[in-house]
Amino acid sequence: MKTRLKYICLSAVAGLTFSFSSCSDFMDLTPEDQYDEATVWADADLTKSVVTDVYSYVCDIAQEVNPEAWTDDGFFTHVYGCRDINEATVSPSNLAAYDRDDCPFRWSKQFKAIYRANLVLENIDNVPQKTGVDLNVLKGETYFLRAYIYTELLRGFGGVPIVDHVYSIEEASEMELPRSNVADVMDFILKDIEQAVSLLPEQQTGANLGRATRGAAKALKARLLLHIASPLFADRSVNTLACNQYTGDRQALYQKALDAAKEVINDGNYSLIDCNAGTIKDIAEKFHNIIITNNDETIWSKQYVNKDKDADNWVRNRVALLHGPNGYHNWAGTAPTHDLVMAFETEDGKIPNTLLKAGEETTVNPYTNREPRFYATIGYDGAEWGRPRASDGAVFDATPLGNLQFGYYELSSGGAEVNAIQSVDDENNAIKKQQFNGMVGVDSRMSNIENWNGTYTGYLEKKLIDGTVSATEHNFQICPMPYIRLAEMYLIAAEACIELNKLDEAAIYLDALRGRIGRPDTRATLAVRGQAFNQNNLREFLRHERRVELTYEHSRYYDVRRWMIAPETSSKKLTGITIVGRLKPGKTATLPYVHDEDVYNYTWTVLNLNYIEKRKWDNKMYFAPIKLEETLRNPALEQNPGFK
Template sequence: MKSIIRNTYILTIALMAVLASGCKKDMLTVEPPDKIRADLVWQDGALAQAFVTDIYNGLSVGGFSEQMLSSVSDESLFTHPNRGIDLVNASTINPSTLGWVDDTWAYAKMYNRIRACNMTIERLSGSDNGLTDQNLKDQLLGEAHFLRAYFYHQLLRYYGGVPLITKVYGLNDDFRIKRSTYKECTDFIVKDCEDAQRLFVGKTMDKGRGSIIAALALKSRVLLYAASDLHTKSKISTLEIASAQGFAEALPLLAYDDNNQTQRWQAAKDAAKAVMDLGTGYKLDLSAPVSAAAGRLNYKSLAMGGGSKAPGMDAAAASELILGRYFIDRSDMRFGRANGPNGYRNWAGNTPIGLLVDDYEMNDGTKFSWSNPAQKQNPYENRDPRFYATILYDGAGWKPRDKVVGGVDPANQIQTGEYDLMIDGKLTTYKGLDTRSGPIESWNGSWTGYYTQKFTDPDPNIVEASNPQFIPWPFFRYTEAVMNYIEASIELDQLGEATSWLNKIRFRAGMPAVTATDKEGLKEVYRHERRIEMVYEEQRYHDARRWMIGKTTLGRKTTYIKVSGKFKPGKTMLNLYRYDPTIYDYTYTPTTETAQENRVWLDKIYFRPFSRDEVNKNTFLVQNPGY
């Protein structure tokens, strides 16, 4: 009560002072202490820069959301129910029930950020602003063009052609606007990238912000998508949705005419080469494979983006990042917590599925097969080195578990199976610590029998679920541009060039040179390589769609692994389990499961639906076919 009286007293004295100074008409015309007038923002460099910096929040945490895009692809399974991912994978989403929608591509949220970009471009391009620092003005304009291009590219690759809005609407404006064609949207984004590139010339940009090479990387991706089969009239017309009501009307919104696909592939190749010429990448100058151990460290270093202090991590891998989302001091950036093993008190969010694990080659470049008896008996031996930097499997070494849950696992190994164990002199079937039947947070256990370690800092000092990590999210990295260049080269029958660069990527990972020599064989190798190299980087979902292979990839039933360890004759282990093939005979059983989610592919899922609310607000908005 005393504090209330004191504050009231002070306020009364302040009002009396105002009255004593004389009655003025504008005595109550004061600036709100927590607000800044819009016109003042564009007259002050610091305020204008703060406004543009805030637009970057539209990038959110990149792909580090708790629910990841990998789980609507054949990379991972989302462990927790009732989040809407299962609706996407079952092809049951519709304009009334959208299923999972992430903030980084949500329709309304993208347009809110586009509006901020438009406002920046309007205010800084006009002559009525008071910003006199031309260098800063050009930088901010460049960032606004780049960010607008990025947000439109997000909309384009999920929805197809969308309304192109380049002005700031007033309250009395007509908000109805038609969708632009796929070509018009692509051209618009490319122009924004080129405008950004021009405005960035001579500017030294902080990491995490737009730049010349980031604008070129975005242009490269957009032109690669534009050249792809999903956006070519004759190819998309072979899909089941071609018979859906409204397909003919929607076709220009989704695809180009047929007669210029080769031209588009050439444009994609040229755009990718521009990125390659400007950047350096990481260890892409090799003429022979590095060792398996070096390949694993190279790949893990790439995933860390220079943000880990763990032994063996190479900070030089940061040169690979073209645009990253950096976490300087973000307490909720705990990728390991969201996705790590439940036996370390983590949440097992997006766990690798068997379809992904099985696609990792043997380290001699041959395919892995469960039909091969030797490989089935030891499925995790002699695999692509990137496998060991990406997947946590039964028996894999991991971090010191005693820092989290005490001395229950002196060997510090992942336990996703069930094993014979002598406990108090009795033979027991022991459920592993990292299973859904284990003694530690069983509800957070993996359904698939695997966990991911990519993007998880291997530093053994970062163990507890409460520890944040500072690994950047790679919006664009140099290897993506190289991959784009390889794909376009293959499509243009320039196979030698494609093979040379494919080998450079594989050599860095400790894998042998490719052996395919014909176009179709090389295309298959390339698609495999892109899948493995860029796993969990929000590439596979879009790649499978633009290649029009959704039914045979994204639509496959998920596969799990069941692991069993039985004592060898005359062998036992007491009380505490550890992986030991001298004591146990291990059995690995791939299993197709539909209990957690039943994946069904319908071709309408190649494009997201517009929500019913958006269609009601904008009656010119043509719905995508199949919805």
Template sequence: MKNIIKYIKISACILMLTSCDAYLDKQPDDAMTMEMIFQKRASTQKYLVNVFSYMIDESHTAQNTPWLGASDEASITYIDRGYCYMNNGSWSPDNPPYVAFWRAYYQGIREANIFMQNVDKCPEINFEEKLRWKTEARFMRTYYYAMLMRMYGPVILVGDELIDISSTNLGKERSTWEECMDYICTEFDEVADILPEQQETTWYGKPTKGAALALKARMLLYSARKLYNSDDSFYKNIISTEGKHLFPQSYSEDKWKLAAEANKAVIDMGIYDLYKAYATNGSIDPYKSYAGIYLELWNNEVIFGRALSGKDWRLVTTPRGIGGSSFGGVSATQKMVDAYAMKSGRYPISGYTNEGKDPIIVENSYSEGKFQTITNPADGTSYANTNTMYKDREPRFYVSICWSGEKWKAGSTTIDVQFYNKGNSGPGDSHNYSKTGYLISKMTDHSLNHKNNEFGRFSWPICRLGEIYLNYAEALNEYDPGNEDILKYINLIRQRAGVPNLEEVYPEEVKDPDKMRQLIRRERQIELAFEGYRFFDTRTWRIAEETENGPVYGMNVMATDHTPTGKFWQRTVVETRVFSKKHYLFPIAQEELDRNKAITQNYLW
């Protein structure tokens, strides 16, 4: 038993897209027949691991996914990656990036169906274990559908059929969005009735009741947002080959109610809590608390997640100057840096002029371009001649952002990070550098010596309670504004983060649902930064034409120094992105359309 979960916890969940062949897809000389596989416990169990193995390792963000690289929270320096083509608008059905997601998830669905239809044949497994394993495979099937839907919208529902999605005569149309939502919500509800509330320690990483309910709650929130819930949807006229409207035709407030109830159901389980670490005086330490979500494996905030090797994430977020094999090319944008509140809890920048270059600074909140000695409150380190834009920010800023001139600690090694041209982590003669003059320190364990390639492991939360609180507050604000739970759960997030309650900082704004909506979105942007949420948030809110389109700013890393008089501190365009209405959903690859004549393409593709 311990061996199998070892695969699930470590190996099966960090595979690359092309690394897992189906268990049956072996050469004839070593193939096992179906009957042989499901006669033995060990081979049956191995097949279940195969069902899990189609999960994408989303922590390998510089390679596997576009969730950071094509989001306004980050800019990645590496070229010829899928997010590069998404950002410059050159992708199309003929050359769609991340097309392997479609194939991998449908292969996972097929493997889950094969397992569910055959596990009962195994004479070496008792009824209870068969039911549990079958339910886990059913959960994974539903999970794969949810992952497809967030990318493509409505998808092909195959039920229990053993469909090969690459068949040249498949002839299956996409189901409507509402049919897809009804299906996955029913499936998640039914598996939640069977799955345990908590797995034993040996089985951490396998699905639970909370994981099923949390994923259902997230998808209901997405479905309630404007992309799928609007009277002015540009998807209205997409008619399937079966004569159905693939997308919802009108706004429904009830969707927000369903989303609120679903997220509250996860909270009401009462078995999860925000991760907190405490100072010697008994107060919450906001720095260790926020960092600990990712550094404390399997902590009680994680509803569904993975304990992963830190290598892929930390290689690309550690400054090159630390030595070893660090690349340091996944950087926070200036807009993301600007988003963090001050320690007072107020947001210092209310907008931009000059095509997003010049910030509109809230009076008496923040200064930029002045230089003085400041102290990083996360570790007490002082920095001379430091830009005052990094002074007096909230704790999550100091946990998450590395700026030029900051000290980067890696075990016994410490460097002064230099993101300017020819600096130890700047462009110079290397393509491994930060385009924006920032790196992401969130999820980094600074006790490990990255110079010696010590990357350790970290907790990657697929679902965590902090998200559920934010989901619940957002949904409530849309259908029951003024409900006291809105501030209650937003404030629980802020209290853990060491900033004042929202009503103390914005006493009038919290009374206005429209202004409260923006405050909730900002809190979500900060709390869930760099975890892969922002990409889908801006799209389902239907604001990506503003947030993902046009110039992306950072510091001027091509300047040769960052002394107080240096040009490094000028806000500079690091890339210019293209986003139009068709980009809200991924295109279905032309080769899939060629194989399956019944399927309808997404809007404008």
């Protein structure tokens, strides 16, 4: 007789979409929080708790390390294991940040989720009906979650083993399950999505807000199909492992991706939000609210409740604490690179062509006359943060809304000397020091407030943060975090159209996205940039739009790989910015500090951060390594190329 687990770990949070207590390993024989299996499957409420617990394995966007930190868009201030990824030194025995819970495709965590989903699917048909619990919907949610988690695994590793049922302890101990081809994994996911669509409701409301819907399942289908249609899976030069190669008709996949995206776009449950207003600032604020609120553009998002400091981190939206400014006692987290900052277009639709290389400087404010998404996404020196700064010994007192202060400011001609401004001006990491009389920004790494939490790059991520909330280890914002937005469906439709050479149709989807934030249309913007309206230029245009529209939404890491542009993007020098403000003749600094070009002469200098992280690309990094323990446990698992 084969033995199965007889106890199930459940979280005790009722009515919350995501709860985060779980067994450490599904093979544990004596889990701490035990419910007899027979009891669980005899009670619809307990069954719902198991499904709710599966949600907890979906990677939380509101965490300290965002995958943007593994791309040209971000740098993780505290390094942790991110340097190993960016310097291509990870290995099966050193997964570094790939082995963190905020990695969306962490192998051990995601296969535990799959186990639990399989457990539900094998038992839910025998659970007695109960008023107030729709078992068919729960079943649909479970199919969706298994599909979502398998999609993350596929995007991270390529082909992975398909585990579609619960194994006994004896079976698991003897199991040698090989990796399936990406096409087979894709088909498996699509079948789960089909099941989910047939069972899920159009909307979830009230206490169920944030649980899966039919639209979320359809949107996941579009995302998956576009991913596998991409160049990486057709490549045979660097993608040399058979299970990671797609041999089918890629044009057919692009068409299917287009059809799936259009189905969501035409769904009456969602619509793009018109952000147009009288000023760029107002447009930016409306766009920012799309990200941090539940609205008509949200297809699937994570919901939170505000928990005290002793609550589990995974039920709290900690992103403001984790990514905010040290001058507010926050931790700087995954900070934007200067490269990302200069990717946002100017107000007239051009891409900045100055202040791009380390050592280059300007006295013209690079943050003026930029597009709305820039102001909604980037926290830069002088930017309004959204709430007053506490009076706690900061170098500068509070302004009405609070202004970020990353630079070095001259307060008088006889100001006290401070530490040297440091920059790196060559490949040998020689430190260029400049003595400066004045005061340092309260949000800088030379601040008197928790300078170890200051940003190296001179920027902070603003997009996911509700700046009006005083984020501390005792208080957290409760705004939702988006997993799938309607904007992504427009971008998927546009990309598929471009690859199908339906350029006019592609422009329609791009123009809809750009028009809702007051941007010039695609043709006009290409003309301003001196580019013809053709497939190659439109492809690059689309890729740029994805970068700035979906920043910090777990997109860039996968995009640069599937497009096979990572050798370029991931070999760029890591750069930041240094800002120096010197008093103009006859002017006097006043407090509270506000960025004021009538009072100061400013100089912005691109800072080479190569001494912190020497980024380089290695083709092995197209797919993540599988942990050594997994390949030792299961010899049938073939390691991804380039890893030993």
